[in-house]
Amino acid sequence: MVSASWLSAFATVLAFVGQGIATPVNVTQFSGLDQQARDILARATPAAPHFVVYGDQYVSGTTGPPAASQIKGFNVFALSFLLLEGAWDKAYEWTTYTDAQRATIKSQYASAGIKLIVSVFGSTDVPTTTRADPVATANTMAAWVKQYNLDGIDVDYEDFGAFDVGDGKAEAWLISFTKQLRVQLPQGTYILTHAPVAPWFSPSKWGGGGYLKVHSSVGSLIDWYNVQFYNQGTSEYTTCANLLTTSSSTWPQSALFQIAANGVPLSKLVIGKPATSGAASNGFMSTSTLASCLQQAKSQGWNGGAMSWEYPGATSSWITAVRASSWPV
Numbered sequence: 001m002v003s004a005s006w007l008s009a010f011a012t013v014l015a016f017v018g019q020g021i022a023t024p025v026n027v028t029q030f031s032g033l034d035q036q037a038r039d040i041l042a043r044a045t046p047a048a049p050h051f052v053v054y055g056d057q058y059v060s061g062t063t064g065p066p067a068a069s070q071i072k073g074f075n076v077f078a079l080s081f082l083l084l085e086g087a088w089d090k091a092y093e094w095t096t097y098t099d100a101q102r103a104t105i106k107s108q109y110a111s112a113g114i115k116l117i118v119s120v121f122g123s124t125d126v127p128t129t130t131r132a133d134p135v136a137t138a139n140t141m142a143a144w145v146k147q148y149n150l151d152g153i154d155v156d157y158e159d160f161g162a163f164d165v166g167d168g169k170a171e172a173w174l175i176s177f178t179k180q181l182r183v184q185l186p187q188g189t190y191i192l193t194h195a196p197v198a199p200w201f202s203p204s205k206w207g208g209g210g211y212l213k214v215h216s217s218v219g220s221l222i223d224w225y226n227v228q229f230y231n232q233g234t235s236e237y238t239t240c241a242n243l244l245t246t247s248s249s250t251w252p253q254s255a256l257f258q259i260a261a262n263g264v265p266l267s268k269l270v271i272g273k274p275a276t277s278g279a280a281s282n283g284f285m286s287t288s289t290l291a292s293c294l295q296q297a298k299s300q301g302w303n304g305g306a307m308s309w310e311y312p313g314a315t316s317s318w319i320t321a322v323r324a325s326s327w328p329v
Helices: 004-019 035-043 089-095 099-111 134-147 160-165 169-184 210-221 240-244 256-261 287-299 316-323
Strands: 050-055 076-083 115-122 152-157 191-194 224-228 269-274 305-311
Touching: 050 224, 050 269, 050 316, 076 089, 076 152, 089 115, 099 115, 115 134, 115 191, 134 152, 134 169, 152 169, 160 169, 169 191, 169 210, 191 210, 224 305, 240 256, 240 287, 256 269, 269 287, 287 316, 305 316
Parallel strands: 050 076, 050 305, 076 115, 115 152, 152 191, 191 224, 224 269, 269 305
Antiparallel strands: none
């Protein structure tokens, strides 16, 4: 049974969620809500722009996520990675805390307006190629999100072999996986993002339809895309022009506004870049150049935000510089 007082509190939560929470919300101010309602509000999907940083690297003296002050200016931290075989690296470190320790960190992050999610697969797993069941995998990973009290999940699917075959199995796997994640992690209550490489949005390169097929099928279930505009060639996405408006002939129509022209909302397109030149094979931009690109895109109606691989290369100073001309910290 659900009490009338809880329904009233939940209605208040829905009112805030329905408006889109664009600025940090200190949930402790809602003293009239019970804990379950406040938890829902704390996890509610934020409105664009999104500023996302991944953390996979071992950092001496730091177990699990960094202190919120270290990543001020970001509003999402992605513990990386949860794999088919279980949690590794930062995701594993999160499991070593007690429930009380995790609750304390989550409270600190919520007060700073930062969501804490887990990223899955990365370059280690190739779930379609290894014939992992998408529904069972989604159920297992969603249960992990709930068990460890996270705000959501990021799908960093990098099964390049499956995409390259062009038979549609990669796209079908992602569609089934995403649908089942949403069964377990309802929209508006949990964040669900994907992190495709930019070329997967090229409209005529992939026999199975690529990420445009994924988006047309389940894009309404995905909160935004942390698009990897790096590791795709030494001259790819390295200027504002080929990042924003006109990609190369190698990866046609995969620049930011070209992806949008093919049906993906600008608010769902987050520009992903490596924090340092050593964090990726190629695609690096200085913070000043990236800041200029963000400003140009914003002036043309884009508000998706920026993503970085990875902490500790990307800290508060990195995102402060990147946001300086668009959304100053």
